Amino acid sequence: MKPSTYETGAGGRERALLVSLVTDDVRRSGADPEHSLAELVNLAETAGVEVAGTIVQYRDVPDSKWFVGKGKAEEMKARIAQGDIHTAIFDQELSGAQVRNLEDALDVKIIDRTQLILDIFARRAKTREGILQVELAQLTYLLPRLSGHGKNLSRLGGGIGTRGPGETKLETDRRHIRNRIGELKRQLKDVAAHRNLHRERRKKAGVVQVALVGYTNAGKSTLLRQLTDADVLAEDKLFATLDPTTRQLRLPGGKEVLLTDTVGFIQNLPHDLVAAFRATLEEAGEADLLLHVVDASSPMRDRQRAVVEQVLAELGAAAKPTLLVYNKIDACPPESLALLGGGEEALRISAWNERDLNRLLHRIEELLLEGVCRLRLPASRGDLAALAYRIGDVTEQKTEEDWLLLTVRVNPADMAKWGGPLLPYRLEGAAEPPETVSERAETEDRGAGSD
Structure with missing residues (x-):
């Protein structure tokens, strides 16, 4: 359907017919088709779509041409005409050829579950990283299905040297998408490196x-x-x-x-x-x-x-x-x-x-703090005391001449990971787990009926 002829329902919302195909593979997987369809309704509403109705078909395998059977496709066409519906949303993933065939047969926009989720993510992304990640996912999804989206595909870029003398528009679009995917991956690699740098700094700081x-x-x-x-x-x-x-x-x-x-x-x-x-x-x-x-x-x-x-x-x-x-x-x-x-x-x-x-x-x-560690630190080493406070919970602190005695609740893994400078000052015979505070708190709360 051409974008110029597209209209929305009341209040500017798209009216959509939701379609689910239950195959033998779905039944054998143990998945609940009813729950999946109910979730699709929630997804559609989250995307701002008005759900006009649902259709469920049971088949051994999907139809290679229309995904649903020919008779069900005709039933969909009648429902679409009667209900002033502009979009059909499928609960399963469609191939590019199936999208193209359904668009030709039903004359409405065809969306599958994956594309719907990607659309929601595109609306929710606010940070630069989130926007880049969603665009990469959308283009990766679109590239193998390009032939099925010819009616609504818009150009994604341009520039000198991008069009060869014998290229078709479809080949050019593929070239644009591949170039954009490469650029997005490079940008996300830089973002990931930046995130890893912050992660390493947090680790070093305990x-x-x-x-x-x-x-x-x-x-x-x-x-x-x-x-x-x-x-x-x-x-x-x-x-x-x-x-x-x-x-x-x-x-x-x-x-x-x-x-x-x-x-x-x-x-x-x-x-x-x-x-x-x-x-x-x-x-x-x-x-x-x-x-x-x-x-x-x-x-x-x-x-x-x-x-x-x-x-x-x-x-x-x-x-x-x-x-x-x-x-x-x-x-x-x-x-x-x-x-x-x-x-x-x-x-x-x-x-x-x-x-x-x-x-x-x-x-x-x-x-996080499932062990107890006792430390005897030089009083002059404030950096060691600060490290102990940072990686654990200091429950007791005493002074003994030029020494600082600390009792610390700490996760043994955290001590091994960040507490290396403290290990030479560790006292023996204090590794038993602390008293379980949450058990006591849970007992006190039972009378209040919090559970």
Whole structure:
């Protein structure tokens, strides 16, 4: 459909018909097609689209020409004509030829799930890095499908030497896209180098980092805002925040760490997007502790949890120390609440409950500072005392002539990583774990019904 003939629905919103194809492969994978379609509705609404209806077809395999069967394509055409619909959005990924054939048959704009997610990311990106990453993902997605987007493709650049004497427009467009992809990769390489430089500086300074990971709309940004008073967007929308945000977090013992909110995951997250955002997602892989936030009120919480764990595994972060945080228990039905885990490996909280946040902070502190170290430092070495305070929680300080005696709660891994200068001054016989504060806090809160 030509852009000049395109019109939107009431209020300037596009009206779209949502389509899902359930094949034997989908059924064998254990995925829930109904949940996926419901998620597609949320994605469309997040993109500002008015959902005019949905169509589901069951087939053994996709049709090579129209993806759906010929009869279903005719049914779609009738629905489109009756409902003044301008766009068809498919829950699965389409090939360029399928897009072209569907555009010719239905005379509407054809979008698949990947393209819809990329569009949302393009709207959400605010920083230079986020904008570059989204553009790279969009162009990487578009390049192999270029022949299927001929009607709506706009030129992406130009310049002397870009057009050969015998080139077609399609070949020229491909050349422009490849050149732009190369330039974006060079710029992102510089951004990644800059990010790595800051990361190395944090490591040398002994800064501890905690990363919030989880399915989109699980409440990560709300947790960041509640824990750090950060001025960040927190909305009940998919991908409400895209660019990572890092704020300083003070633990109950006084130690300060960095808390980073990462981009939310979603099932069938486009591989091009994961690749483009690898530099950003590496923040999770470099963190000392991951807080895996799960929406306890979602009926698909187990599936969502598995999706996040799969993406973390792809990023090489599966072995990271992780605390499972079931959020939104205030919106969770009692029968579902009883099925949630808890205890040492998981916490059940509401981001709006101060007692729950206090329990979470104590548990973070326990996981980060799970050992006790006693140090006997020269009183003249203020730099060593400052290092001890930076990498751990100093619970006791005494002076003995020209010596400073410190008792420090510290993670053994952190001591090994950053505490090298302190090791010669370490006293023997003090490596037992500290008393578990969160267990005591959780016992006190049971009477208040926070869980």
